[in-house]
Amino acid sequence: MTNLLPKDFWSRNETLVAGVIILFCILATLSDPRFFSITTVSDLLRASIVIGILAVGAMLVLVSGGIDVSFTAVAVVAMYSSTVLALAIWPNIPWPMIFVISVIIGAGLGAINGFFIAFLGLPTLIVTLGTLSIFRGFLLTFIGSQRISNLPPSMRDFSRGVLARGTTEAGNFYSIPWAVLALVFVIVLTWFILRKTMLGRSIYAIGGSVESARRIGINVKWTQFFVYVYVGALAGLAGIIHGAVGRMADPFSLVGLELSVIAAVVLGGARLIGGYGTLTGTMLGVALIVIVQNSLIVVGIPTTWQSVTIGILILLGTGIPAYRAKRTAAQAG
Amino acid sequence: MxxxxxxxxxxxxxxxxxxxxxxxxxxxxxxxxxxxxxxxxxxxxxxxxxxxxxxxxxxxxxxxxxxxxxxxxxxxxxxxxxxxxxxxxxxxxxxxxxxxxxxxxxxxxxxxxxxxxxxxxxxxxxxxxxxxxxxxxxxxxxxxxxxxxxxxxxxxxxxxxxxxxxxxxxxxxxxxxxxxxxxxxxxxxxxxxxxxxxxxxxxxxxxxxxxxxxxxxxxxxxxxxxxxxxxxxxxxxxxxxxxGRDVPEMPPSDVTAGAQTLMQVQGLTKAGSFADIDFELKTGEVLGITGLLGCGRTSVAKALFGLVSPDAGSITVDGKQVPLGDPQAASLARIGYVPEDRLTEGLFLSQSILRNVAVGRLDAHSSAGFLNMQGLTEEASEWLRRLKVKAPDVEAPVKSLSGGNQQRVALARWLSRTPRVLVLNGPSVGVDVGSKADIHGIIRDLASQGIGIIVISDDLPELLATCHRILVMRDGRIIDALDGKSVTEDDLAQRLAS
Incomplete structure (x- = not known):
């Protein structure tokens, strides 16, 4: 049995996070049997789509040894401008076109980050803190600060599309929207890039040691540039899905979410020093954060305790493995 | 051709x-x-x-x-x-x-x-x-x-x-x-x-x-x-x-007959790193501690200076008990420690050479909370001169110096505090041959002035060139105590590896 598990199974963040999730679900089911139902699963899944896509991007940046805090601004700018653009020139535009425009705008904004970071060599946190502010300010000043609830009709169609829907025996309604497929697509694509292409391996290599990467001939600049463009594109996708599913283009939404997303990624085992991070871990981190945000009330913890709980989880979730690593290092030395 | x-x-x-x-x-x-x-x-x-x-x-x-x-x-x-x-x-x-x-x-x-x-x-x-x-x-x-x-x-x-x-x-x-x-x-x-x-x-x-x-x-x-x-x-x-010059490695001169016991270590033990460490150090004696990587020599060195807290045992200097696991107490007992990894443990790399030396003497040159900068600077410069630190400018950051000169700066800091016991962990790691011989010369000089010196190293020629006695450690214990003059390099290498 133990042979089936990776050697470091018990010391991995993924295991810890999965354990906490299972524990939480058991507690929640004990205090309210209705928690254990397809309704809960579909609710949580729906809440995970946008944060999940953003987290995949944030994870990629952490793996490459950087940190991006601007992706929520990129997402909201891409979502709002593509909606405004569509309404202005082609209100009956099919939804895939709006999605493509939003992704392109996101990628373009990501390229601005990438330019400063990869080609001018500026620190990633400084650059993205700056662009976070600039992108959002630009949006509110030049493009608009009004909420738009009258979206192009095709976007409404997208939000109505479901993979499955129904009513449980207890009479609770559930539905799984199309948008889940976007998350699945992003995970599969990113998995392929990270695991199966030299580009993906180069991202891990750069995160491990930039100097070594340069010495063996990895094109560090273009790889970094790609990372920020890709993250921008994912943010564009997450943004437009957020708008479509929420049936409103709100220029004040999303921004402020970035730290929760990064928290989810860090909980999943990505390290701020770069080089470490997995999709499995990231998704588990997202699941945990979403569960805490949505279902804490079920086990009798008031919602005001949400952020305290998330904070404790981060401290324990990253602290325990770090402390353990330090102890083994001390014993070896 | x-x-x-x-x-x-x-x-x-x-x-x-x-x-x-x-x-x-x-x-x-x-x-x-x-x-x-x-x-x-x-x-x-x-x-x-x-x-x-x-x-x-x-x-x-x-x-x-x-x-x-x-x-x-x-x-x-x-x-x-x-x-x-x-x-x-x-x-x-x-x-x-x-x-x-x-x-x-x-x-x-x-x-x-x-x-x-x-x-x-x-x-x-x-x-x-x-x-x-x-x-x-x-x-x-x-x-x-x-x-x-x-x-x-x-x-x-x-x-x-x-x-x-x-x-x-x-x-x-x-x-x-x-x-x-x-x-x-x-x-x-x-x-x-x-x-x-x-x-x-x-x-x-x-x-x-x-x-x-x-x-x-x-x-x-x-x-x-x-x-x-x-x-x-x-x-x-x-x-x-x-x-370009002959750098003869002279064996150390004898310890003065009747030299007093300076430091005594008894039963020093820390679970998982070392056990039952006993030794004596006389004034003017250079004692080597060697062993393979991971044998516990670095932990012992740190324990002597209070950086590692032992579970049991005692350290006395001049007959007075030194509290264990407290670097400040150790330095008050005038024990000095120059770490192996100067870069991360010993020096303030981006600070000036002068400040790096002077930092150990802030207390001695302050009155009523104010620093006497002039006295501090003069004393530090004097030590840099005595140890022949080759620096174009004492205000330059330490990281601009070569390994050998950095080591001298680390030494100068401790010497300015007139230590009784100096623990040198890997004194010539990353130092070139010429500077190494100079550092060995400095060690011999210091010993002849009556300072007791403990050299922790796995560089066998270095131990033979500086030490009066050599302790060999394995698995956290002292397994051999050898006379520095009579032992040969091959003999020492075998005892290490066996």
């Missing part, structure tokens, strides 16, 4: 390199034959790093011609040089700690084929083949960060082999290795040479690689000052050529 040039893998002629008016290399000829191992020796600043940079294409030569494998290279860059089979293994190995052994070995090879997709199976095959070639077994899936230093070096060698290396340049290959690991490395080098792979060792710790080398080239101040078969050189003559 001309046939030498014809068959050579690397053939450099009359290479000169100038940086902004400074001549780093002055018309140096340098050849390496296929399957030949060459020792490139020289002190810091002798030009050996510059020569390596020119061969590997990192820096262009100002004048001279470069031929690699019979082909002229008027312009050389790292890619061309690597494609011709020149691989450099830097002192830090340039590995990726977060990736597996297999990927570390195969990465460069897979990049060079311009493939877009990563094939994990072919990476494992490339890595497995390279490891087989040198007859080593390392778990292909292990992360490199989890490997000991010696295995990381083997991974770096395998990576060079996988990239079809014809010449492997190794920068300071033995500094981090134990004797046993050095012997294994020597075996691997012999095997590579049989396969026609040439090796250049760049080192200032040479005795260990002399055995497997055919040729020695010594640089000093940018000029080639000696070249010849390795059998013509020994540690003494190498040192002479590198420094």
């Amino acid at each position: 001309s046939s030498d040039h014809d068959t050579a893998f690397i053939d450099l002629r009359a290479i000169t390199k100038r940086y902004a008016g400074v001549t780093a290399l002055d018309s140096v000829d340098f050849t390496v034959q296929p399957g030949e191992a060459v020792c490139l020796a020289g002190e810091n600043g002798s030009g050996k790093s510059t020569l390596i940079k020119i061969i590997s294409g990192v820096e262009p030569a100002t004048e001279g011609t470069i031929r690699i494998a019979g082909q002229d290279h008027p312009t050389l860059n790292p890619r061309i040089s690597a494609a011709a089979g020149v691989m450099v293994i830097f002192q830090d190995f340039s590995l990726f700690p977060n990736l597996s052994v297999a990927e570390n070995i195969a990465f460069a090879t897979q990049l060079s084929t311009h493939q877009r997709f990563f094939r994990s199976r072919s990476a494992r095959k490339i890595a497995g083949d390279a490891l087989d070639r040198i007859g080593v077994q390392i778990d292909l899936d292990a992360r490199v960060e989890s490997l000991p230093v010696a295995q990381k070096q083997l991974v770096a060698i395998c990576r060079a082999l996988a990239s079809k290396a014809q010449l492997i340049i190794m920068d300071e290959p033995t500094t981090a290795l134990t004797d046993k690991e050095v012997r294994r490395l020597q075996g691997i080098i012999r095997m590579l040479k049989e396969e026609g792979v040439a090796v250049i060792f760049v080192s200032h710790k040479l005795a260990e690689v002399l055995d497997v080398s055919e040729k020695v080239v010594v640089l000093r101040n940018g000029k080639k000052v000696a070249e010849g078969p390795a059998s013509d050189f020994d540690t003494q003559s190498l040192t002479y050529h590198m420094t």
Whole structure:
């Protein structure tokens, strides 16, 4: 049995996070049997789509040894401008076109980050803190600060599309929207890039040691540039899905979410020093954060305790493995 | 001589390199034959790093011609040089700690084929083949960060082999290795040479690689000052050529008869690192503590200065008990500690040289909370002068100094506090030969002034040159106490390894 598990199974963040999730679900089911139902699963899944896509991007940046805090601004700018653009020139535009425009705008904004970071060599946190502010300010000043609830009709169609829907025996309604497929697509694509292409391996290599990467001939600049463009594109996708599913283009939404997303990624085992991070871990981190945000009330913890709980989880979730690593290092030395 | 040039893998002629008016290399000829191992020796600043940079294409030569494998290279860059089979293994190995052994070995090879997709199976095959070639077994899936230093070096060698290396340049290959690991490395080098792979060792710790080398080239101040078969050189003559002066290593003079006991350590124990450490140190005595990496010698050194908190035992200085696990109490008892890793533990790298010395004396030069800057500065300068720290400017940051001079700054700081006991952990790690002899001279001087000195080191010649008595540790215990004068290097090496 133990042979089936990776050697470091018990010391991995993924295991810890999965354990906490299972524990939480058991507690929640004990205090309210209705928690254990397809309704809960579909609710949580729906809440995970946008944060999940953003987290995949944030994870990629952490793996490459950087940190991006601007992706929520990129997402909201891409979502709002593509909606405004569509309404202005082609209100009956099919939804895939709006999605493509939003992704392109996101990628373009990501390229601005990438330019400063990869080609001018500026620190990633400084650059993205700056662009976070600039992108959002630009949006509110030049493009608009009004909420738009009258979206192009095709976007409404997208939000109505479901993979499955129904009513449980207890009479609770559930539905799984199309948008889940976007998350699945992003995970599969990113998995392929990270695991199966030299580009993906180069991202891990750069995160491990930039100097070594340069010495063996990895094109560090273009790889970094790609990372920020890709993250921008994912943010564009997450943004437009957020708008479509929420049936409103709100220029004040999303921004402020970035730290929760990064928290989810860090909980999943990505390290701020770069080089470490997995999709499995990231998704588990997202699941945990979403569960805490949505279902804490079920086990009798008031919602005001949400952020305290998330904070404790981060401290324990990253602290325990770090402390353990330090102890083994001390014993070896 | 001309046939030498014809068959050579690397053939450099009359290479000169100038940086902004400074001549780093002055018309140096340098050849390496296929399957030949060459020792490139020289002190810091002798030009050996510059020569390596020119061969590997990192820096262009100002004048001279470069031929690699019979082909002229008027312009050389790292890619061309690597494609011709020149691989450099830097002192830090340039590995990726977060990736597996297999990927570390195969990465460069897979990049060079311009493939877009990563094939994990072919990476494992490339890595497995390279490891087989040198007859080593390392778990292909292990992360490199989890490997000991010696295995990381083997991974770096395998990576060079996988990239079809014809010449492997190794920068300071033995500094981090134990004797046993050095012997294994020597075996691997012999095997590579049989396969026609040439090796250049760049080192200032040479005795260990002399055995497997055919040729020695010594640089000093940018000029080639000696070249010849390795059998013509020994540690003494190498040192002479590198420094341009004879640096005789005199054994320490006797401890004055009737010297008093200065420090007494009894039953010092810390679970998991060392146990039952007993010894005495007399005034003016130099005591060596040695053992393989991981034997607990560094933990003992730290415990003496309170940086590691022992579970049991006692330390007394001049008959007075020193509280354990408290560096401030230790320094009040006038114990000084110069750590092995000056860079991270000992010095404030970006602060000025003067401040680094003066920081230990802030209390002595302050009154009513104000500092007497002048007195502080004068005293620090005096110590820098006495230890012959070569610095253009005492206000320059410490990191601008060479290893030997940094070590002197660390020493100066402690000496200015007039310690009774000085614990030196690896006093000459990363220091070139000339400075090393000077540091040994300083140790002897200090001892003759009555300071008790404890030298923690695995550099056997260093111990023999400085110590009156040598304690050998294994698995956290002292297993031998030897007289520094009567023991030989071979004897000591055997006791260490056995």
